[in-house]
Amino acid sequence: MMQQLPFRKYQALGNDYILIDSQHTCSLSEETIRAICHRTYGVGADGILLSFTGLRTVSIYNSDGSEAEKSGNGLRIFAYHLIKTAAVEGDHFTICCKAGVHAVYWDGQKVTINMGSMRSVFDIDSGWQPAPISKSLKPQSFNIDGKQFEFVAIDIGNPHCVVLNASLDDLQHYGPLIENHSYFKDRINVQFLHQWDQKAIGIGIWERGSGHTLSSGSSSCAAFYVAHHLGFCSDQVEVNMEGGQLDLRLVEDDIWMSGDVKLIASGTIYTDELALEAINE
Numbered sequence: 307m308m309q310q311l312p313f314r315k316y317q318a319l320g321n322d323y324i325l326i327d328s329q330h331t332c333s334l335s336e337e338t339i340r341a342i343c344h345r346t347y348g349v350g351a352d353g354i355l356l357s358f359t360g361l362r363t364v365s366i367y368n369s370d371g372s373e374a375e376k377s378g379n380g381l382r383i384f385a386y387h388l389i390k391t392a393a394v395e396g397d398h399f400t401i402c403c404k405a406g407v408h409a410v411y412w413d414g415q416k417v418t419i420n421m422g423s424m425r426s427v428f429d430i431d432s433g434w435q436p437a438p439i440s441k442s443l444k445p446q447s448f449n450i451d452g453k454q455f456e457f458v459a460i461d462i463g464n465p466h467c468v469v470l471n472a473s474l475d476d477l478q479h480y481g482p483l484i485e486n487h488s489y490f491k492d493r494i495n496v497q498f499l500h501q502w503d504q505k506a507i508g509i510g511i512w513e514r515g516s517g518h519t520l521s522s523g524s525s526s527c528a529a530f531y532v533a534h535h536l537g538f539c540s541d542q543v544e545v546n547m548e549g550g551q552l553d554l555r556l557v558e559d560d561i562w563m564s565g566d567v568k569l570i571a572s573g574t575i576y577t578d579e580l581a582l583e584a585i586n587e
């Protein structure tokens with residue numbers, strides 16, 4: 307059935323999302339999501355945020371059509387959208403995604419979100435395990451296509467593999483190989499941690515389901531959490547990515563994230579004009 311879907315397009319540090327705030331029940335097939343996100347046949351985006359007007363809950367989709375439990379930039383965008391459309395009142399409210407409920411603060415310029423904490427940690431021998439009370443993390447290593455990498459994989463609502471000894475030049479080649487490694491049956495987001503000191507860390511990003519992106523909120527949180535617990539940085543840092551910076555701090559083991567969001571376009575998607583056959587080739 308032909309659908310006309312009003313949308314807004316937002317970007318957060320170069321990580322772009324199409325937000326569909328639907329008045330009616332609306333579900334999108336994987337194929338439709340891929341077509342909308344396609345950079346030439348569609349509107350073009352790293353993902354889609356789907357919500358129902360009046361509700362503070364959002365579903366998050368990657369550009370390959372898969373659903374994600376969480377997105378840091380996606381949540382900031384959704385919160386900013388609720389503020390700018392006057393769907394929420396005041397400067398303090400909560401929003402919900404598949405990974406749970408998140409507190410939001412708005413200071414008139416930036417959205418700050420409680421991104422929560424590490425929920426589980428990956429061990430090569432025993433798989434995903436509940437986060438240890440000690441919060442201690444131990445790097446492990448794997449060999450990918452002839453190259454040895456040190457990594458720590460943690461789940462903070464969505465899964466992340468923080469690689470500790472990789473060069474950004476290797477991201478395009480090894481990113482997809484790590485994303486799809488047999489260790490990670492639900493695939494994984496990948497961060498190449500390439501710079502750190504007490505006040506700042508730098509990461510390159512390969513996202514599960516969306517590939518190379520210019521920034522990622524949940525990736526920043528995972529890389530920060532790992533770097534801090536390995537003693538590489540303090541409990542408050544700037545995370546530098548190709549698309550810009552996020553400010554993160556740990557408060558009682560929860561990661562608070564703040565950063566920019568911009569509304570860049572709005573319009574209507576005509577679903578029966580989407581070139582599904584072209585994107586399937």
Ligand SMILES: N[C@@H](CCC[C@H](N)C(=O)O)C(=O)O
Binds near residue numbers: 373464465514
């Ligand atoms: N861009 C996001 C992460 C989106 C979800 C991720 N690709 C996944 O599949 O978990 C962010 O800003 O966190």
